[in-house]
Amino acid sequence: MPEQPHEPEGAIAATGMGGAMDLATSEGATLEKTPGGPQGTGPSEKPRSLWSDAWRDLRRNPVFIISALVILFLVVISLWPSLIASGNPLKCDLAKAQEGSQPGHPFGYDGQGCDVYTRTVYGARTSVTVGVCATLGVALLGSVLGGLAGFFGGFWDSVLSRITDVFFAIPVVLGGLVLLSVVTSNTVWPVIGFMVLLGWPQISRIARGSVITAKQNDYVQAARALGASNSRLLLRHITPNAVAPVIVVATIALGTYISLEATLSYLGVGLKPPTVSWGIDISAASAYIRNAPHMLLWPAGALALTVLAFIMLGDAVRDALDPKLR
């Protein structure tokens, strides 16, 4: 997601394009949640900006609609898991451990005798929150810092790049054991914060690389020669052309963050019981892979569906932002 630094925008408002951009920006921020929102027809009177064009494209793209619906579904069951699962994810009967599918318990039982279906539904809240928030945090922080470093180059680029070098050097296990073991609260936020802290350097490098390439383009040079301000260059010309790799990496990383949460739990520093999450269930099921693969199948399937939805969404957004496709 492109970040919009608002302050310097005033400088270009006089050109008459700024207004349209502002409007498009506010739409951009809401684009995931309100497909077919009321603002759709708004910009047609004004010269259409890239962002509003993108939004028009998206609304007609079936891939976007399907992925948005899946994400909406995930959000709904995260908020109200009891809508589709009546059981209690913490009620486990060891006597039924590892049993397969049976009436009332379509996904069978896990190693502790808990109902896999109920746990998969209840796990959505933690896993989707961790995945989405960590990805958003990493993508925002990483692309802003990396983008600026790539754009301005020179001293600050060196400083930032060397900082990322240091961050790359911190082993995840060590970072987790040190930073998370002091945390006493059993909520997702410290875990998300940790992922953002260790995850941003990668996106930052990707964004930096893309911006370095994009700023060499002729139209950027042309715009610069015409006296466009830095913020205008970044927002209008560079971001749309540099955002694709960030989207790709971020959508895949979303899945890996959900798994990373389990790794942290496994290390004893992540979320602790009675938290239910896909990651925890996947890692618990891994040990039983030879005897009870069904335990792995469902939470892993849910994770795959989530990642698929976001990959498709990312693809659709990227296509919409690509002027060459028009």
Add this chain to the structure above:
Amino acid sequence: MRGATHAKWAACAAAVALAATACGGGDSDSGGGSADGGAVLSSSWGDPQNPLEPANTNEVQGGKVLDMIFRSLKKYDPETGEAEDMLAEKIETSDSQNFTITVKSGWTFSNGEKVTAKSFVDAWNYGASLKNNQKNAYFFGYIEGYDKTHPDDGSKQTAETLSGLKATGDNTFTVKLSQKFSTFPDTLGYPAYAPLPQAFFDDHAAWVAKPVGNGPYAIDSYTKGSQMALKKWDGYPGEDKAQNGGVTLKVYTDNNTAYTDLMAGNLDLVDDVPAAQLKNVKSDLGDRYINTPAGIIQTLAFPFYDSAWNKDGMEKVRTGLSRAINRDQITETIFQKTRTPATDWTSPVLGEEGGFKDGLCGDACEYDADAAKKLIEEGGGLPGGGIKITYNADTGSHKQWVDAVCNSINNALDNDKACVGNPVGTFADFRNQITDKKMSGPFRAGWQMDYPLIQNFLQPLYYTNASSNDGKWTNKDFDKLVDEANAETDTAKAVEKFQDAEEVLRDNMGAIPLWYQNGSAGYSERLSNVKLNPFSVPVYNEIKVS
């Protein structure tokens, strides 16, 4: 364009440099296979955490090696666990405090040095001396003069040698203890009491790189972190000669990998079958799998320094928790019967005579949800409304059984929030929390015996301020009974006294006994006569290789 060309050149040069170091690591063909020759077997191993000195080895992987290359005054029978004379000709005492030990003649180390009384005296003095950093130094704590060679208060060491230890002849030495300890001779089978050759003191670094002992095997080569090759020592004077040509210990990063290697026929013996594979053992290995009791008990300890757990009536809560744990179901489902539900605080390997008493715990260890609920209510309920069972997440698969125990308690009490697991990242952190008395609820405790005596299961764990009394449980009656038992010269009577003490422990529920741990091992078709001793170490010298 010039710049670009230069950049290209530099990038390629750097890439070549990287590739060169990458490829320069040597790619010789794998030559590690030692399966031929018929008689050598390979066995899984973990890298010992400490240098392989007898008095410095406190875990089972190093213990495995010591067991092969050393023989002490006594040896524990691999099946009964009974202490039998090995290098000891005789051990005499009239007062349970002064012992005269005669060493058999004719024994040598594998480097040709004779084993004499001096070999023992020097080794023990080395182990007891603070400056040598020996982690098992406390084993010499009963010998007079230990407070001088190893002052526990941190003051400076004032003596190099134990005053209670004297070589009185080539083959005899005397030991004076600081208190009466009737079963002291039976402790002498522990590896910490092994004799050491002069070579150990002359060139310590060389010895540690390739230890030399007096056991049925001698170390042929040792590559730290990857493998150790032991060969049968042909000159071994003892009767328990190796029945095979040697043992190659291979370091594995994971016991599951070792198990897979066993299935693929690349390894002969795995002495630690991963929990996740226990269900498949029958189909994978058929009857090439053994599961025998070992001297290990797992318990839940309580923080008695926390007033919430130490006030009157809490013994009912503790007993209630004990009764809320369905040991049968957990040992069967989670551990696939490689654990046996505990009914006392010792271990079946002691045998009836040694002090194991099946059912000593009685009702208090029987699962009964209603009784558990009632007891906990009578005792005033769980402190804070729910408990957290603390364990370390980095070793062993503790999470599985802790979760199962918690589910069992939650189901018995009909309350989702009665019990949750509380993992701690590292073992060191876990230990630090215990030593710093930071536990706020029950925590994992385990005990692997040093020697098969009931004393070893009770005194170090529950005696006031004993070295491994992690919960700081204290009870005058218990202490008194243990003192009496130690002073008793008649073994049967001593055992009875210890059992009386154990009953005091039960009535207070000083720790919840969970289960006895078994040793489990799987082996290849080439091997026969595979056994595990009560310390869950394979009896290597008896294994036959075809």
Add this chain to the structure above:
Amino acid sequence: MGRYVARRLLQMIPVFIGATLLIFLMVNVMGDPIAGLCGDKQCDAATAAQLKKEFGLDKPVWQQYLTYMGNVFTGDFGTAFNGQKVTELMSTAFPVTIRLTVVAIVFEIVIGISLGVVTGLRRGRPVDTSVLLLTLVVISIPTFVTGLLLQLLLGVEWGWIKPSVSTDATFSELIVPGLVLASVSLAYVTRLTRTSIAENRRSDYVRTAVAKGLPRRRVITRHLLRNSLIPVVTFIGTDIGALMGGAIVTERIFNIHGVGYQLYQGILRQNTQTVVGFVTVLVLVFLVANLLVDLLYAVLDPRIRYA
């Protein structure tokens, strides 16, 4: 150009000091390692104090750090708790891990980029969809499981490979572990390439090249791929570190005594000397890798210059 490289090399000094200090502090924050050394049975106070003195843990952290750095500059990286020299540990672990990483990166480059090109050129076709499904599988099933299944299938059932890697860890033994290690990164590389290819396919220079009548193959490799590689190269550059230091799961499954495994053990046992030593070398690897990536930018896109 030469000045640029020289400047980058100079920048390694502060990064090196910063990273070692950071790691040193982090390991120290974890607390007292001695309790872990003693096992379930608590060490007596005197032995614990003696051990602390032996490892220099009784001194203030800053003093420990200075002593340590002093030693590092003379080539002494200290001693692990089991009495082994850290340099010795590194000299056995790094060659193995470097070979494993090379195998993984070759997989990423060969398979990842090829799949990326194919799917990028055939968006929405069955091949694209199949690769997407494969990507999902790789992301949602832990490497632990894929590794274990491959090990069982290839090592035990079919007997194609040895389930565990020997101490020599030759390239041929590392093919399967390398593939497992590379699997998640493969997903990234494939999708990054695919997106870049799809984007650049319609760019003017590709159209021009096609219009000129250049052979399709030449258009793809010389024009399309070259310009699409920058994000991919960046990703692989950042991935080297993750592959080298973070191969904990893969190394455990296949019994590889490499950097990830040693580092993990060092961290769990809070062995400052091991951890800082290994990470120090890793930092140098990142620095070199990132320098390489930056230089490659100029190769791939001649418009990018460094002064």
